[in-house]
Amino acid sequence: MKPLTIQQAAEATGWSQRMLRYLEQSGLVTAMRSPGGHRHYGPRQIEQLQKLRELIGVHDLGITDIAFELRMRTDSSLARAVDDWFGAVHRFAAPEHAGIYRRLAAQQQSQDHRLQTGEKVSVTLTPDSAGSVTDFKVADLSLAAFGRKEIQLAEHEMPGLMALRREFGASQPLKGKKVAGSLHMTVQTAVLIETLAALGADVRWVSCNIFSTQDHAAAAIVVGPNGTPENPQGIPVYAWKGETLEEYWWCTEQMIVWPDGSGPDSIVDDGGDVTLLIHMGVEFEATGAVPSTDENDSEEYGIILDTLRRSIAEHPGKYTRIAADIVGVTEETTTGVHRLYEFEKAGTLLFPAINVNDSVTKSKFDNKYGVRHSLIDGINRGTDVMIGGKMAVVLGYGDVGKGSAESLRGQGARVVVTEVDPICALQAAMDGLQVVTLEDVVGEADIFITTTGNKDIIMAEHMVQMKHQAIVGNIGHFDNEIDMAGLAKVPGVVKNEVKPQVHEWVFPATADRPAHSIIVLSEGRLLNLGNATGHPSFVMSASFANQTIAQIEVHTKRGEYDKKVYVLPKHLDEKVARLHLDAVGAKLTILSKEQAEYIGVDVAGPYKPEHYRY
Secondary structure, eight states, rough: OOEEEEHHHHHHHHHHHHHHHHHHTTSSOOOOEESOOOOEEEEEHHHHHHHHHHHHTTOOHHHHHHHHHHHHHHHHHHHHHHHHHHSSSSSSHHHHHHHHHHHHHHHHHHHHOOOOOOOOOOOOOOHHHTTTEOOOOOGGGGHHHHHHHHHHHHHHHHHHHHHHHHHHHHTTTTOOEEEEEEEEHHHHHHHHHHHHHHTTTTEEEEEEEETTOOOHHHHHHOTTTOOOOOOOOOOEEOOOOOOOOHHHHHHHHHHTTOSSSSSSSEEEESHHHHHHHHHHHHHHHHHHHHOOOOOTTTTHHHHHHHHHHHHHHSTTTTHHHHHHHEEEEEEEEEHHHHHHHHHHHTTTSSSSEEOOTSSSSTTIIIIIIIHHHHHHHHHHHHHHOOOOOOOOEEOOOOOHHHHHHHHHHHHHOOOEEEOOHHHHHHHEEEEEEOOOOHHHHTTTOOOEEEEESSSSSBBHHHHHSSSSTEEEEEEESSSGTHHHHHHHTTTEEEEEEETTTEEEEEEETTBBHHHHHHHEEEEGHHHHTTOOOOOOOHHHHHHHHHHHHHHHHHHTTTTTOOSEOOOOHHHHHHHHHHHHGGGGOOOOOOOOOHHHHTTTOOTTTTSOOTOOOO
């Protein structure tokens, strides 16, 4: 019998094409793949599909059962109401149904991920308008064609990633490796995702920020280059612009569990949220209880605890099992790296970590040149104000602060800087910038940009003192640099939406001051992604080339890395830079053997010692 296409298999078995893809994602039936990546079904697969259909029919299981389970899983009030009757929230409900799916899934799973007695299958489903089920949740699949065009444009601007596809595409160093990604779901990230997939990885993805998803990019990844909105053939993504915090952490939970119930082999993280969730889950499973919040805890922390409390109750030991299989995490940004070093210092880091952020071709390019481009883009799209002539305060003068200050100065702003580090403060002064405290200029400046990666930088009492229509924004990773919770508690303050991610906060009149307002961008989160589209493709090519190389490292050198935080070696950093030189017309001078010996390096590099500061 000649292998059947997915359309022919659907006709032969009675399953829809959507359900055939779902059944494969669930591990129930494994289709063959043509050289072009298309699904083919042989006699064995057709027989399995027919018997599976008979089995489900005998036990009276249908799409409506799964659709109702989804409603329970995504509607917390419904979930609580039927929890006692329906079993565990988020999973197949009735015990006899769970048993069927458990046995079916076990037929195709690898031995490492066979389900233990009593353990429920963890499958994430989203119904479409036709009642089919799929493993994704995005805003609108009809945006996929637009997203695909932008991805194609971005590929031209991302020479590093495209070079890695050419170098490693044949050898498939990530073949069969499950990679869980939490990083801004943008067009540029789409190129990274498809690069990991081109190297063999089985990828699932979420965004690491509630406002940073570009919905057309998310749709394009789900649909895939060979699919259609009606017949998506891409990669599971759980992300859309404007998520609530509850939705954000729900998406993260869906992303870390594959349809067969297993977890990831590695993580691509940005900000450390996935790493944090797993570490907290393991800790609370060990102690046997998830703590309660108190009045000093943030809203988001409470949501994380609620997520873990529910998940651990449903699946005891889930996070411990997930953590045991992870060979490493590769972390993209400063704040996430800080979390990793805290875990390492405490001796609680559960798996090896590669600090991608401190690769020179990331921190000195993405953090500086990327910010230099995207900060102004975000301010302009959000406010359309004239920046020239205005006083701008850049809080922090690290790499991100340097890029921010250069960006604002380029527009003619009068830039001042705040700093706690005397070295960075001296750098700012030598760059011709005045170094002040926030209190010195809080009532005078027009624009305030936080870049520190620290918390409590601009507090509510500062914002009350600002001049009328002052603009407040953040380009550090988290929203705790600006005291948004404190701002909302100011007596009499009113929040008005100007447009999405642009809000005017109006303070009431007082005895010594008339009513006035400030403009806050992206609710204190990343304004370059909330109000604009983030860094340009070329600079992200360098960052994401580091991520790809780091993922190859943790998988091909499994066992060589301890549970510590590492930085990629210098020769790989230089490799990333080399991959981008042709695109900018750069031509390297070649050292002679004598010159190389004189300065103690190899002719081919690395050219600088590890301690060298670029």
